[in-house]
Amino acid sequence: MTFFRHSESRLRATPQFPNAKKAKPCVGLLAALAIVMPASSSVCAQGSVAVTVVNMIPQQLSGEAGTDSEPNLAVNPANPQHISASAFTPDPMGGAHAPIYVSTDGGQSWALNSIVPGNDPRTGTHDITLRFGSTSNVLYAAIQRGDATNVLSVLRTNDFTSANPMTQLVHRDGVDQPYLEAISVAGTDRVYVGYSDLTAAAGTTAAVDRPLSAATPAAPVHIDMRQRTTCHRGAPSIRPAIHKSGRIYAAFFRWTRCASAPGVYHTDVVVVRDDHFAASPTGAFTALREQPAPAGDGMPGVRVATDRLVPFGVRTLGHQKVGSRISIAVDPYNRKRVYLAWGDGADAAHFALHVRKSSDGGVTWSSNDLRTIPSATNPSLAVNSRGRVGFLYQKLTGTAPNQRWETHLERTDDAFATHTDLILHHAPDTVGHDNGRNDVPLGDYNQLLAVRRDFYGVFSGNNTPNHANFPHGVKYQRHVNFVTQKLLAVDNATEVEPSIDPFFFKVRDSRRR
Amino acid sequence: MYIRYLLIFLGLMVLMDTRDATGASFEELVEQSQFVFKGTVTKLNAATLPQIRATASTIVVKVDEVVHAPPATMEDYRGKEVTVLLERPGTVRTGEQFVFFTRSWMLGSSIAVREVGRTEPESDVSITRRRVAEVHAKVADNKLQNRLTDAELVVAGRVSAVRPAPENIRQGSVSEHDPEWWEAVIQIESVLKGQINEPNLVVLFPSSRDVMWESAPKFREGEEGTWLLRRERMRGLPTTHEYFTALNPRDFHSTDQIDRIKRLVR
Numbered sequence: 201m202t203f204f205r206h207s208e209s210r211l212r213a214t215p216q217f218p219n220a221k222k223a224k225p226c227v228g229l230l231a232a233l234a235i236v237m238p239a240s241s242s243v244c245a246q247g248s249v250a251v252t253v254v255n256m257i258p259q260q261l262s263g264e265a266g267t268d269s270e271p272n273l274a275v276n277p278a279n280p281q282h283i284s285a286s287a288f289t290p291d292p293m294g295g296a297h298a299p300i301y302v303s304t305d306g307g308q309s310w311a312l313n314s315i316v317p318g319n320d321p322r323t324g325t326h327d328i329t330l331r332f333g334s335t336s337n338v339l340y341a342a343i344q345r346g347d348a349t350n351v352l353s354v355l356r357t358n359d360f361t362s363a364n365p366m367t368q369l370v371h372r373d374g375v376d377q378p379y380l381e382a383i384s385v386a387g388t389d390r391v392y393v394g395y396s397d398l399t400a401a402a403g404t405t406a407a408v409d410r411p412l413s414a415a416t417p418a419a420p421v422h423i424d425m426r427q428r429t430t431c432h433r434g435a436p437s438i439r440p441a442i443h444k445s446g447r448i449y450a451a452f453f454r455w456t457r458c459a460s461a462p463g464v465y466h467t468d469v470v471v472v473r474d475d476h477f478a479a480s481p482t483g484a485f486t487a488l489r490e491q492p493a494p495a496g497d498g499m500p501g502v503r504v505a506t507d508r509l510v511p512f513g514v515r516t517l518g519h520q521k522v523g524s525r526i527s528i529a530v531d532p533y534n535r536k537r538v539y540l541a542w543g544d545g546a547d548a549a550h551f552a553l554h555v556r557k558s559s560d561g562g563v564t565w566s567s568n569d570l571r572t573i574p575s576a577t578n579p580s581l582a583v584n585s586r587g588r589v590g591f592l593y594q595k596l597t598g599t600a601p602n603q604r605w606e607t608h609l610e611r612t613d614d615a616f617a618t619h620t621d622l623i624l625h626h627a628p629d630t631v632g633h634d635n636g637r638n639d640v641p642l643g644d645y646n647q648l649l650a651v652r653r654d655f656y657g658v659f660s661g662n663n664t665p666n667h668a669n670f671p672h673g674v675k676y677q678r679h680v681n682f683v684t685q686k687l688l689a690v691d692n693a694t695e696v697e698p699s700i701d702p703f704f705f706k707v708r709d710s711r712r713r
Numbered sequence: 714m715y716i717r718y719l720l721i722f723l724g725l726m727v728l729m730d731t732r733d734a735t736g737a738s739f740e741e742l743v744e745q746s747q748f749v750f751k752g753t754v755t756k757l758n759a760a761t762l763p764q765i766r767a768t769a770s771t772i773v774v775k776v777d778e779v780v781h782a783p784p785a786t787m788e789d790y791r792g793k794e795v796t797v798l799l800e801r802p803g804t805v806r807t808g809e810q811f812v813f814f815t816r817s818w819m820l821g822s823s824i825a826v827r828e829v830g831r832t833e834p835e836s837d838v839s840i841t842r843r844r845v846a847e848v849h850a851k852v853a854d855n856k857l858q859n860r861l862t863d864a865e866l867v868v869a870g871r872v873s874a875v876r877p878a879p880e881n882i883r884q885g886s887v888s889e890h891d892p893e894w895w896e897a898v899i900q901i902e903s904v905l906k907g908q909i910n911e912p913n914l915v916v917l918f919p920s921s922r923d924v925m926w927e928s929a930p931k932f933r934e935g936e937e938g939t940w941l942l943r944r945e946r947m948r949g950l951p952t953t954h955e956y957f958t959a960l961n962p963r964d965f966h967s968t969d970q971i972d973r974i975k976r977l978v979r
Binding site for chain 1: 747748762763764765766783789798816817818819820821822823824825827887888889890891921922923924925927928
């Protein structure tokens, strides 16, 4: 087991990692004192942190060299030892069902369980996200089927290690990037899927599906309620965030002026809200309205940022497209406190991630960025049970052709006035692009979750077994040789070309607030 | 009278030989399976992966001979133990040997497969291997024949040019799964199905390596082969009716398959 426990005082700025927070030495005794003292030293106050990073490709798949990208993660809140994940990984036997990754030991070891209908022999599913109900032990998944084009299936299983295929709850045509969130309330699971509805009238494609129960899938809500006069659609990423009180936020990009595809799109960043589990047949997601003109337009949905430039369909950072990247998270113990991250910028020189915060339920937002991360993509936010915010992203560094992807997890207790930065992985941007033919070697998203005080996440990256690429260590299940920095096939001898693999991580803080 | 009974008995023997306990024929078993192997039951109520709870339905089987396996992943599994999820628990004993017909379930530190059916092993596993291969060839032919039946036009020829599709086609598909439509101009050498009066035709194909289009055939100048073409309605293509597509991996075949296609096209 690879399990690194150390003081965060080890995180120092170096020429290689200039963004790492500068820290003073912090010994255990001082760290203990910091628990009872105001955080005069933010570094000591961070105490110790346990970081686990695991390459998820199973040993029996050691020979694979595919692009297992765009990962997603589900941790069972009722039993955090049970974790499931997804990536573009096909069924190893070429069967009819695509696999999910399953772990029953808290992410230390992983297997593939082929139970998702519609396997594409090269990629498994197309887009896929998954979550557990918070108390039900039921795993839900929203997929674009691998055996069709833009077809959504919402699926469930009562036992994620069972051999029985997942049961289909909802089936829709014309769907892009389904993104699922779930919560259990009074013994009933409520499942929400944000997606781009390519069949929507008038191009108001941003939608949230409300399959509140298996028996009664409600009609989707189209949450972009402003009249559309251009573009004929919005961006594909629609992200819901659920609070147990019944408050549901959803964030999306509203395209307002479109270039010839591919190109740069003028974009508003919009947040909508519903306060009653979006259960109303009419009027769902209209709880947030802008002020009437001239302060706003009086319409549902607050525009957190307007007329931003977002490159869509073009390779912007290294070999990676970065259009339509957005994430939203609500504090589980304060439904008014919500964080939003997105990426914009017309080109590589200007593209950056932005983080904003609202303390009044999305009515008003911080006017300036809490964090701005240049040359970064795939933002994912989560808030743990202590109100600590986690911010996962992947940042391109260096100059072509020697660029590298760094995967960061930042955590803050004070809205990024101070923060700590863990670099989980950094490796060359040299694999997964298929000689320049694949524009999304990392995928269009990764995932950060908080279960109680712990942060869990998944990202995809260059799988070269080099200890220097993993500042906090790593465990591989597939056969590797760290001395020669080679991947090895199932026979533990034949060399395998490096590629893109999914990596699970868990970060546990010892610090009390 | 006795001859009639003898014929009935022989007929039953033939049926017993080709059907397993579930009643599935040998062909059906092969068609539903991805991993076929001769194995010996070593443990009952057991499993080889920590993610699997052992039950009366899970057994451990030592692989004695691989009859058929997916390429690259499981070809060399002889001598290893795997978990088998039985169709019906309690129907095997340790030490018994069968040919297991299985499909994928779980793959981790070991593998687990789901039983489709099982038969008594033949004296020589190479006989079973040959029979399985014959069924696979027949199944592949059936699948190709279905594509041929659905195709509007089947032509053999050569790609004389490839180029980006017209602007209105490419702009119609604004998506993170943008197919990045290109055109391949096919110089027709022979028409195997359908009618076309022109010496050339244009096939629309996705040049994108996005997951949604990864499996679709891509074409390059000078490429020769046989195309199974249809006009499909694709979202975002305003002039789809003018374009043929070959989006399924079975829709393009290299020149060495021409005789097989001629045999199957009717």
